[in-house]
Amino acid sequence: MNRGSDSLLLFGATGDLAQRMLLPSLCALHADKLVAEDLRIIGTARQDMDDAGYRNFARAALEKFLPAERRGGMGTFLNRLHYQPLDATDQAGFTTLAKKVGPIDEGLAIFLSTAPALFEPTIAGLAASGLASDKARIGLEKPLGTDLETSRQINDAVASAFREEQIFRIDHYLGKETVQNLLALRFANILFEPLWNAAHIDHVQITVAETVGLESRVGYYDGSGALRDMVQNHMLQLLALVAMEPPSSFDATAVRDEKVKVLRSLRLVGPDETVTGQYRAGAIGGQAVPGYDEELGKDSDTETFVAIKAHLDNWRWKGVPFYLRTGKRLPTRRTEIVVQFRRVPHSIFAGKGARSEPNRLVIGIQPEENITLSLMAKVPGLDREGLRLREVPLDIRMQDAFAGPTKRIAYERLLLDLIEGDQTLFVRRDEVEAQWDWIDAIRASWGEHGVTPKPYTAGTWGPSAAIALTERDGVHWHE
Numbered sequence: 001m002n003r004g005s006d007s008l009l010l011f012g013a014t015g016d017l018a019q020r021m022l023l024p025s026l027c028a029l030h031a032d033k034l035v036a037e038d039l040r041i042i043g044t045a046r047q048d049m050d051d052a053g054y055r056n057f058a059r060a061a062l063e064k065f066l067p068a069e070r071r072g073g074m075g076t077f078l079n080r081l082h083y084q085p086l087d088a089t090d091q092a093g094f095t096t097l098a099k100k101v102g103p104i105d106e107g108l109a110i111f112l113s114t115a116p117a118l119f120e121p122t123i124a125g126l127a128a129s130g131l132a133s134d135k136a137r138i139g140l141e142k143p144l145g146t147d148l149e150t151s152r153q154i155n156d157a158v159a160s161a162f163r164e165e166q167i168f169r170i171d172h173y174l175g176k177e178t179v180q181n182l183l184a185l186r187f188a189n190i191l192f193e194p195l196w197n198a199a200h201i202d203h204v205q206i207t208v209a210e211t212v213g214l215e216s217r218v219g220y221y222d223g224s225g226a227l228r229d230m231v232q233n234h235m236l237q238l239l240a241l242v243a244m245e246p247p248s249s250f251d252a253t254a255v256r257d258e259k260v261k262v263l264r265s266l267r268l269v270g271p272d273e274t275v276t277g278q279y280r281a282g283a284i285g286g287q288a289v290p291g292y293d294e295e296l297g298k299d300s301d302t303e304t305f306v307a308i309k310a311h312l313d314n315w316r317w318k319g320v321p322f323y324l325r326t327g328k329r330l331p332t333r334r335t336e337i338v339v340q341f342r343r344v345p346h347s348i349f350a351g352k353g354a355r356s357e358p359n360r361l362v363i364g365i366q367p368e369e370n371i372t373l374s375l376m377a378k379v380p381g382l383d384r385e386g387l388r389l390r391e392v393p394l395d396i397r398m399q400d401a402f403a404g405p406t407k408r409i410a411y412e413r414l415l416l417d418l419i420e421g422d423q424t425l426f427v428r429r430d431e432v433e434a435q436w437d438w439i440d441a442i443r444a445s446w447g448e449h450g451v452t453p454k455p456y457t458a459g460t461w462g463p464s465a466a467i468a469l470t471e472r473d474g475v476h477w478h479e
């Protein structure tokens with residue numbers, strides 16, 4: 001086992017993310033003996049507690065958020081936990097924190113699960129107390145800024161104390177098994193790569209659909225919107241993985257070099273290539289739900305839906321649209337990538353009255369993890385009244401194909417990589433900045449053209465203009 005770190009220092013240790021994802025992930029890694037036996041986990045937040053208090057707090061979170069069958073090692077896991085109260089804006093407290101952390105000869109993994117406004121004082125405190133040593137690595141949660149400028153400020157602040165090789169920017173989509181499997185599908189099979197280009201692919205669709213509305217994220221979401229909350233990070237990362245050239249190896253530099261080239265080839269989006277929407281009252285799964293303004297308690301111009309027709313100006317993807325759409329209060333919760341191949345150049349069956357549909361590869365990321373390739377097959381029969389062809393799915397359900405391995409939380413993988421120091425599934429500074437560059441241009445164009453979100457009824461697939469965005473190219477959204 002690569003030990004990687006003596007300790008994990010968790011800022012925001014009492015927050016929602018820590019309770020729902022980070023503590024359960026760490027406990028699961030402990031139960032599976034994937035972290036060194038003597039790895040200490042030190043939590044910190046302002047709330048006043050001692051070690052015993054935090055262990056009780058963590059136990060309650062695990063009982064709520066970790067399935068019972070994965071709680072086997074909970075008792076011994078809790079003994080790893082320590083806690084030091086700290087207001088990150090008070091520099092004096094970091095000296096006490098450094099004492100609590102103790103020696104970090106082997107390494108220190110730091111995870112900032114706090115609001116980005118706290119990143120700067122936290123980093124200053126870490127630097128002044130010696131915790132930002134050469135042996136430390138720092139994991140940062142999104143959002144990394146609200147535009148290129150604020151993202152640069154955060155990146156500069158982190159870079160003042162940590163080298164890029166020590167900085168782990170989290171996009172939890174990269175921790176998802178199916179997202180990593182996209183790379184295996186493309187680069188561990190000979191089948192797809194020769195066809196993976198403009199000559200054989202008509203278009204790509206990426207959908208991230210949520211059924212939830214604002215939930216408890218009111219303050220954050222209204223200042224952000226769908227474009228910055230979903231497209232800037234998760235969807236552009238998915239697009240980069242679909243579109244990138246084959247890296248020479250599965251390592252941090254090779255993979256990220258290829259992703260950033262894709263992000264830099266994103267063409268500026270024209271004013272008629274985006275659609276924004278905001279949900280009004282409607283029904284989801286038979287349940288009436290209020291509109292966005294009602295949930296928020298005031299009028300707002302924040303988009304809860306966005307659809308974009310994106311292009312990559314490079315050799316491989318010339319002329320292939322990448323349609324992206326994401327929204328809240330859509331009919332189903334679904335994240336998927338659809339790769340639509342072109343038609344065969346000539347159908348030998350046309351003379352027999354048979355119609356053939358182009359092949360389609362659907363990569364389901366959530367809630368179902370599956371890969372479906374639609375192929376044309378002959379409908380059985382003697383064909384006296386003409387030959388018929390029909391689409392049949394070649395279906396791989398990851399759950400059935402790999403029944404043994406436990407389905408893991410995305411953060412298990414990411415926390416383990418942070419502890420051990422593998423940056424492959426983390427986002428490099430140049431990627432984040434290329435992402436913001438493109439997103440800022442879209443927002444500037446909305447401002448210039450006075451674009452405000454069009455209403456859509458909760459429980460539908462967004463405003464009708466989103467349908468028109470693809471239909472005018474003769475393309476239907478995959479539903």
Ligand code: NAP
Pocket residue numbers: 011012013014015016017018044045046047086087088089112113114115116118141142143
């Ligand atoms: P949260 O529930 O508001 O938790 C914030 C944490 O920061 C708490 O532990 C809080 O504890 C601590 N904190 C607040 N002010 C502090 C200060 N001055 N000094 C030290 N600690 C302080 O937030 P969250 O939902 O866990 O999210 C954490 C980060 O992850 C945010 O950047 C968020 O955008 C990001 N994120 C969250 C999710 C999610 O699903 N929750 C998803 C993606 C990204 P005290 O109040 O006791 O100090």
